[in-house]
Amino acid sequence: MRHDDAVSPYLLDVDRIDERSLIEKFAGKTVFFDGVFKGDYSLAIVNRHLAQALIDLGINLTCHTAEDDWQSDVNLATAPDIIRRMRDDYPFKETFDIHLRNTWPPVTHNMVGRQNAYVAFAWEELEFPQYLVDRFNRDLDLVTVISNFVRDSFARSGVTIPVEVTGNGCDHLSALAEDVPSPLPESRRRRILHVSSCFPRKGVDVLIDAFLDSFRADDPVELVIKTFPNPNNISASVLADRRDRLADAPPITIIDKHYNPSQLRALYRSAAMLVAPSRGEGFGLPLAEAMLLDVPVVTTNYSGQLDFCRPDTAWLVDCHMSASQAHVAGSHSLWAEPSVQHLGTQMRAVLDHPDEAQSRTQKAKSLLKAHFSWRSVAIRTLSALAKSVRTAAQPRQDWTVDLISSWQQQCGIATYSQHLYSTPAFEGRIEHIFARRIMDDALPEAPVDMIEATPRSMSRLWGYDLASLKRLAGRLEQARGDVLWMQHHPGHFSTPDMELLAQPITATSHRLRVLTMHSVKEALRGGSLDWTRAFDIVFLHSAEDAAAVSAAGHPNPIVIPHGVLLVPEDAPAPDPSHFTIGSFGFLMPHKNIDRLVLAFAEALNYEPRLRLKLFNCTVPNDESRAARAMIENLIAYLGLSDKITARFDFIPERELRRELMTCDLLSFLYGHSTETATGAARIAMSVDRPLLCSRSPVLRDLWPFSHVVRSTEIECIAEALLSLAQNPSLLSMLDRDRSQAAHWYSYPRTAARHVTAIEKMLGENIDHRRVA
Template sequence: MFEGFEGDVITSGGGLCGESLRAVIAHDLIPLRNPEKYLDAPEVRGWYYDKLAAFCDCDLFLTNSDSTRLEIIEDAKIDPGRAISVMAGGDEFAVRATELKESGTDLDTRLGITKPFFVYAASFEQRKNFEGLIAAFGRFASQMGGQHQLVLVTSNEPAVLAMISSLASEAGLGDSDVIVTGQISDTDLTQLYRRCVAMVYPSLHEGFGLPILEAMHLDAAVIGSNVTSIPEIIGLDEAQFDPTSTEEIATKMLRIVRDDQFRQRLKENAVQRRALFTWDRSAIATWRALEDALASGDFLNRPRLNRAARYQALIKALKALAKAQGHPTADELRQIANVVAFNQNAIDALPVLTFHNEKRVWRIEGPFDSNYSLSLVNRETARALKAQGEEVFLHSSEGPGDYPPNESFLALNHPDILTLWRDRAEIDMRDRPVIASRNLYPPRVDNGGGTVNILHSYAWEESRFPSEWVDQFNLHLDGIGSVSSHVSKLLQDSGVAVPLSVVGNGVDHWERVKAAKLESLPGKSFRFLHVSSCFPRKGADVLLAAYGQAFRRSDDVTLIIKTFKNPHNDIEARLAAARTQDPEFPDVALIFEDLPDPELKALYQHCHVLVAPSRAEGYGLPIAEATLSGLPVIVTAWGGQADFCNEQTAWLVDYSFAPAQTHLELSSSVWAEPDRDHLALCMREAHAASATERTGKAAAGRDVLLKGHTWNAVVNRLSAAVDRWAKPREPLQGRVGWVTTWNCKCGIATYSEYLIRWLPQKPIIFGATNDDVITPDDEDVVRAWQKYMSGASLEGLAQAVEKSGVDTLVIQFNNSFFDFMELEKFVLAQKQSGRTVLMVMHSTWGNPDDETKIFSLLTKTLKACDRVLVHSYHDLNRLKAIGVVGNTTLLPHGIIDGPPSDFKARRSNSTFTIGSYGFCLPHKGLHALVAAYGLLARKDTSLHLHLVNAEYPVDVSHELARRLRAEIAQLGVGARARFTGDFLPDDQALGYLRACDLIVFPYENTGESASGAVRFGIASGRPVATTSLPIFDDVKPAVFQVTDGAPEILAAGLRDIISKLRTGGSVVEEKVRAADKWRQDHSYEALAARLTGLIEALRLERSFASAGHIVQEDTADGERV
């Protein structure tokens, strides 16, 4: 409960706590006992009684003293059995006493102390009894001849000083007899307590009285009131007085100065009493009270509100708040959000199975009544759990909602599952923990009703996961058991920050299937087999092309493709086209009929090699089935199958990363494009291999699967994961350090600034010492390294990082920033220190002309990072070329918020302005743009040109700007063409671009991975055109493109685009829609949320690892992933 009258604070003990035990610490009920003083105003009275109602609604009342306990029993009518005094502690004062330095000889001078003095420290209010103390000190001083002073550590506001002066005058005291300090430092207060004759504490009402303990820890003699909680601290009867009697107070003060033995007893009493009040004792008492309350109440069996319910309750409460005057700033909102998030994380870190030792129940939710792969997974998961003695029941559901299962199908094919489903009503669910474990599609997770809500054997294929599902997973799930390390990584990379564990997928159900005896199956003497839906990600198109490259019609070989009809399956058309183009195309047999498992197993055994050149797999169940059936396999060397496929068990096909082409159309999502030539080579090798060699690969694969990929092993890992997730853990916390150029004219500095704006907590910025700063740095900026300096040590950066205490480092990499060898030493040292390291690559070319900047020199550095973040799939491929694959992630460059896209058509005779934007550098193609404009402007006098290209602080940029101005002047078009070379604020630059009709980025070849400038152009909402270079591949949906930057070709391309924009039509309308969607997907807000999720996911992984838990399993070849 919050105390005080300042600030718009709402306190609540009920609405946001769900059914949890609600314990509250009470410090006092002073306003309730003195309503005429504290609750006179109606709005204050209403506020306080609302707080009191929330207070009384709690279950357990912990108090800081016996006095406060009696107050809440008497005044708030609290059941005495629910009110427990745990006392407060004061041992922090002992630490302060040893740490604080002497305040210096000037303390007396500053405060006006000239005589021995008594001290009293308190806020200036009526109950603190300053009136009684000053009157008592007047009596004391009259008998001691003015030999002492009274030091009051309280407010020195004018009204307070006037009141104290008046009281002193009434007591016969002079101005120098009573000293008012105002706010002073802990060091000064320490010296006052140490040097005082005594500390006098005449308060009329206290909840506890911490200043008394503070003085005792500094060896002061202490006397105080004999009312409320004060006697509980002081203890010694002769050290107490009636605070309403000025005579008693004065008598005690006189005794202290006249009786040395009495003063010594007070000091000895302070030593004895202070030892009784420690936070350890208070914590033990609190813990016992909580345990007793839990043992005696029904709280243990109350379900805990899940994250979604907590957030909904919080949002509802926030909406109900009265509108405050003014509005919080962005920083204030961020601070509040961080506090809320921290508290939510603390709740999430609590064990979810806080029940008595009642046996838990598993509720397996999803389809289980068909041949659908998810139905198989759910059936086998339930069977395996049941076989291990777990209590299990099934709940029939799919993405759209619940449905009655197909009992006829179950009765015919899986009668044990039908029985398990029907027996659900017999399970006693009362007061028992329920593990609600789902596997369904789409992954609906917002209504889980379990004690713990998880997904089991979850699969995904392409590298990106839908952001709306990420949000749902983070909000509603307590954990995810994935089918492969591939799936766990892509979920983390997409921002899923819930506990993850690779549980795998069982395959031994295939062992129960007995192959049918079929009369005839197609194929020549040697038979390749492909089993899939022939969706694009299955790679059937590449398979046909590679097969046609590897063999001829005359070869004694057949490719059998077992598939089924579906809208995405064009295998027949592709095969017909291949045969038309190549009359010698080798033999292919298509099977579309549905084959029962025994017949499918017979087909496996009929063939010699399975070929699965998938572009993406979550697990690859047909690959495992084939292996168990005795077939060696040819698979793509990327995807979930990598957990059981390696060089010993399969032929691995090389690949390159490419944009994923799926029905979800997720931007910046990739998959693996199999190398057709290498696939053809693998097929020839498999064909040429001996039967013994092929059997050996299959046997090795079978051994891997039956050792670690049985359903029993899967549920063992799933159960162990749930046990781990249910244990208490430290709340995730830490701070990010961000190594970057900063607050200077640099694209990477700008990128960092935009991204950091949307992070929930501002990181510590480790900027370059030689950045040419634009404005003074904030306090969170530490300048600790030098850019552009060959051989420059990063030791200073390492020391700054160590001092900062950050747990995660995000390093912005550009070729010219760091010495490669120094960067390697730095990163390896950070990993050795236990930090998470993410490297953001703004360039992946290196510099082949500089032997110290060859890109492959970074291999060891990048492999050591937890993640290497890149901006395009080309970057992924360049990293793969130097052996960096398993820890790479595509995080696209961001785009700032801007006005909606507006490609409004222009009349042919209207002024049409061509613009450009970015730094004035040679590779930007600005010479070609000026020349192309010159060609266009000769025939179209309505065309204008505005180059908004800031000069970079290097000589080459200044020289280029000079030449561009000269070339523009030579065009002879006057004011129709102009050049702006100033570094402009964003608002001004956007204003210039908004005035353009087409913004052109005619770049030449560059090693940069992505362009921040083109994103700024897109953010303006105006049409953008680029050259068709790899640096612009990721923005292609949002822009027009020209094939080349040569002036003639560029002019022709721009002429066509200008014509389209002037006439409008469907092409322009479609580009507007595509640009808006692209902008939404690439907003810095969205990217910051994803990066935050990844950092939190890595923290979570590290927290489980540090607790001795295995988060992910070994791959087939033993490599830790």
């Protein structure tokens, strides 16, 4: 939407809402609202003000909280209308027309409405946990969220129920009396204020570093950090780590005692600016509160606050993406890393340009007054409820893909591509495949019952020499699909190759250019990633790789996990008289198959039931051939030919999976690797057998549902093999979690997430605002 101070950032406001007729739709309806209402926790503030606004609109609201002693809460005491509507018991056996809920953690299974909705939901990460995705899709009819950022996060993560953006209100502080003095003594210094929990996500470390870099003791400024005690508060430790720099710095004050709303309002009014270099916000309520009180705001150019923090209403700080370290983050989530230098520049700009500061703050105030009152939020909530009856699936959007990928070859990229594009989400979408030429690496003919993506046409143009690369570049001009999509590995396309292709790629007639990178570390070893800017989206399999691509300057890295095949229904069982360990994947030294053999030999001395199956295809290079020779020599030297089965040929996937199903345990004991994600481990997940993994970062997203060895020392591996072979309860301990993860990361599900991201970009102008 257009970003000027007259236009709401929310789609629900596009069509002017007739408030009277909207409210009439809820006449006679019973509405139950439960959640957190007690205290000055942000969730309670939002729930109290939303409930009050709904009551003021005449909604027949009944409220409930599971919190103890809510009757004595001083904050709730200021809302007598809500207290009168509170009931002590939860209505398990009753049914309401509408059930609204806002709790943390979210619970969805016991809601009692004919229409059930989570409302005013906040989320600060790009990845919404898959277990919550399942709960929301299963149990809810609607979720309303507080910013466009949260809506995008939900869509990327696979939430398929209606998600409507209602925003947050922020007019509660401005309505308070103004006669309360500032809780801090007056100072001749200009006050730079920060208000937050000081979780790592809030960026207080970035703020303190920028303050120390930008100001000296004789500068007439001070930094005040208003926070509260909590286990994740890092403000004190950040200052302690920088104690040697404080002597030459202006004063820094940390306030962790409770302020009532009037005191907090007075503290805002005493500030020259509010600074929030957050790594991610669902909305950023303190920023909006400060703006309404005429306080300029400096904040990160990322996440939920961008609904109202714009270049003409705030001072935005450059950032790049990095792997999230938040306590609620999953292994695929990203957050922003604000620039310390640019933060300092923006704080200076506010101080040095008072007229501009006043102009931006007035525009911010106008925007917030027009669209961010609690009444506006309540009206949008009712509008969302009125339109969100579950409907049939939206019509499938019509767009096609020209794909650059290896195809039907002995290659992990080819296997990945064939699985991804054979899903229902991509049925009929593949217009043309620009495939790699075949050089003695063609796959056997696929079984007739195997479903494969069928392109309308295919050409094998590229691979192995510069001339073929130039042929590909020439043919791209003739492509006619809507989306050009490259599956990239530096073993196929080097940095010079991609620099040569970048200009032809940007010159094609495609509406969108998409890149999937399968080995960012190895690509970085080959040189710069500047060529990635020829693509509008870069899909990656890990947060670390997305961080590297963002740091290289790409504005739109998106993390989607590597896909997993569905578990076959006719799975053979392991031989109960043995305990069989399996390992597979292309044979390279970093996979430590030699260590596995040695550890197996050691463990066999204590557990004669052990057997080992190795399915490690040799690749045509000296390292792989040497690894094979070492393993064969070890097996012969140790006299284990009758206990170890070793195959080094390429095994068709269907046969391979059936072999793996005869194993009791599958091991991946990788050392250092430049891989982004391992397709071999995903195949292991697809046969539903326990996993044993090393601490290699390439296996990071498998750790939550795998047995993980402390190290890849032979004794440590042998101990793990024995423990798992001799303790069935330990072996099966993570079976449920692994099966659930295989469902979450299934190819149909990850394919749908790709489609969601692509269709969002196709449906709007490509937006590079989020990351500088």
